[in-house]
Amino acid sequence: MSLIVQKFGGTSVANTERIFNVADIVTKTYAAGNDVVVVVSAQGDTTDEFIEKANAINPHASKREMDMLLTAGEQISASLLAMAIEKLGYPVVSLLGWQAGFQTPSAYGSARIKKVKADRIQKEIDKKNIVIVTGFQGINRYGDMTTLGRGGSDTSAVAIAATMHADLCQIYTDVDGVYTADPRKVPNAKKLNVISYDEMLELATLGAQVLNNRSVEMAKKYNIELEVISSLTRQPGTIVKEEAKMEKMLISGVAKDNDVARVSIIGVPDKPGLAFKIFSKLAAKKVNVDIILQSVGRDNTKDIAFTVPQNMLEEAKSAVDEYARVIGAQNVVYDPDVCKVSIVGAGMETHPGVAAEMFEALFEANINIQMISTSEIKVSVLLAREDADSAVTAIHNKFFGTND
């Protein structure tokens, strides 16, 4: 008998028909003799609808109250799924994040999981119940609701799998696996049967949006085997694990991330410590900085450019404008219309020409590169957003050919 954690995203539980589809998957897994813990997101667009409702009332509502509102979303989907499973005649119980023991710090809206105190889940499993847990949420030490940030339900699932030593953690979604590029944009994209944590991590970080990056980090840390699988087709998906037998491909995928904005501080006086301080100030405002580029500069000044997530741009501005004035920088330029395109592949560690090949593809497609960032298994470039799709296609064709 195995313990299987199954996570279902908002699309998978968007309506009654889909909920019964999920109930069918869950109960079949249970009927095959497994213990099953199910993690659900809020239905369809519920979270977005809640945010819209809140914005209509107060666009600057406190994050505490926002979390209070948003956590209702999974509560609804979890209880409805429980009712569907009851209808199919199986024993089931739904638990909220705090009931399931998800302890987090107070960072409303973007809390990390400190600990899963899984006593209640275990007790329900011992009673032979299918256990449904609301993803994305936890409780802080004041007894208040917190959320893990968008996509946090994946992390919830992996955290349960890690805490309870699950045998498999299936992430059901509306795509049937991890592809070499977005299959909606690149028709000859190929599905991967297996991928390593590190490659998946780079892809997730880069906006492939198949898996939440924190969930992959956690799966890697606790060596939890993940499966990305479609709740609709139910075909075998893509396995994410440590010792992935690489399919001898130079790169495993091309990914695009539109959730990025560029900040350029022009003419920063060339004194030691100034660059460091600006990033401290951004960190204090919890702005995640991604690609950083510092020019050699001229006239004893240099230019510093970096990218931040779209939704952090306002907070970045509030930190940067003031600071640029204080240190006497010449100008600050913000560009929200950029895109990060990346290639990922363990193969590139031993093939130094990969980055050059990517740049060549972009050159041939007449696409201008604004910034470049590399890691052992990843090369990312920042482009104008209007070039993003043609860049992905050009790069994909370069590495995977135009035909299957």
Add this chain to the structure above:
Amino acid sequence: MSLIVQKFGGTSVANTERIFNVADIVTKTYAAGNDVVVVVSAQGDTTDEFIEKANAINPHASKREMDMLLTAGEQISASLLAMAIEKLGYPVVSLLGWQAGFQTPSAYGSARIKKVKADRIQKEIDKKNIVIVTGFQGINRYGDMTTLGRGGSDTSAVAIAATMHADLCQIYTDVDGVYTADPRKVPNAKKLNVISYDEMLELATLGAQVLNNRSVEMAKKYNIELEVISSLTRQPGTIVKEEAKMEKMLISGVAKDNDVARVSIIGVPDKPGLAFKIFSKLAAKKVNVDIILQSVGRDNTKDIAFTVPQNMLEEAKSAVDEYARVIGAQNVVYDPDVCKVSIVGAGMETHPGVAAEMFEALFEANINIQMISTSEIKVSVLLAREDADSAVTAIHNKFFGTND
């Protein structure tokens, strides 16, 4: 400085505009130097929509999961109201039933409040926060969500008022007070400035639906002064208190209750204890029995008729059909199309002719009375539902005249 509890029903928070109206009432009360605890129901038809959604999935869903679903409703309205109050620049915090310390037994769907452990509410008041509490809900000793049943938010408000020794408990609703009859049906119905707990209790029990009956019982027990008031007009409403100066009226109101169904067991053998047993069986199924009528009978048999709430009819059937067969009763008749019409008034204690006057009004309107029930300050009759409105009008005209 006073402590004021203000309860707002679903209509009062149905949309953004109404939420800001409530936020305005609350913050004005706070700005006047009062501590304020606000109890909210779910927005508009949220609860009904949830029930519909649940029924589409599983009409026989467990009550535990139903409560898990329904409690999300007040969570949404409470957090949205908090955001509106934040927008107006006042300190506020929203608390769920369990955070606010509402402890209940496990009776999902119809839990009673065992205790309000109001530490958290007090702590937030001490911090000078306006405290919003989700009505209608609590937590049982297993740490699971419970609901108090429909209309339970009134009870939540009174329970807080009682626990915290509030100076006033205002029940904001979409009517501007308690009337001598439903003003939507009886144009010359009069608003009462003040009414006693007992009269209000009879009116609430009888389906006047202005206040939940449990809330009035509790207010009476702890001597909490209630005010029924409109959140829209904000005019002084009706005060409910112990030593109500009666306005020298014979009766204070005519009420109609459609949430009633009649069960008649025909030809019950005339043996001692049979009647008692059927009501024990109904009690075991938690079916509330209201008016009971036992005929003198003939041929050594008698007829027993009683009323139950509409939504209990199925459960009543399952108890009665079996029992009627076992004891050899001749027949059981169910009539869901009935209505209870009642008059209430402390004045009738000293005026024995009141019931007769009511029956006369019905006779003159050619309306057939199926059953009669009386108490010190109330007379109820059961009628065919189609006669209900004309019965109310006829009785109201009899006691209050056709013109103001």
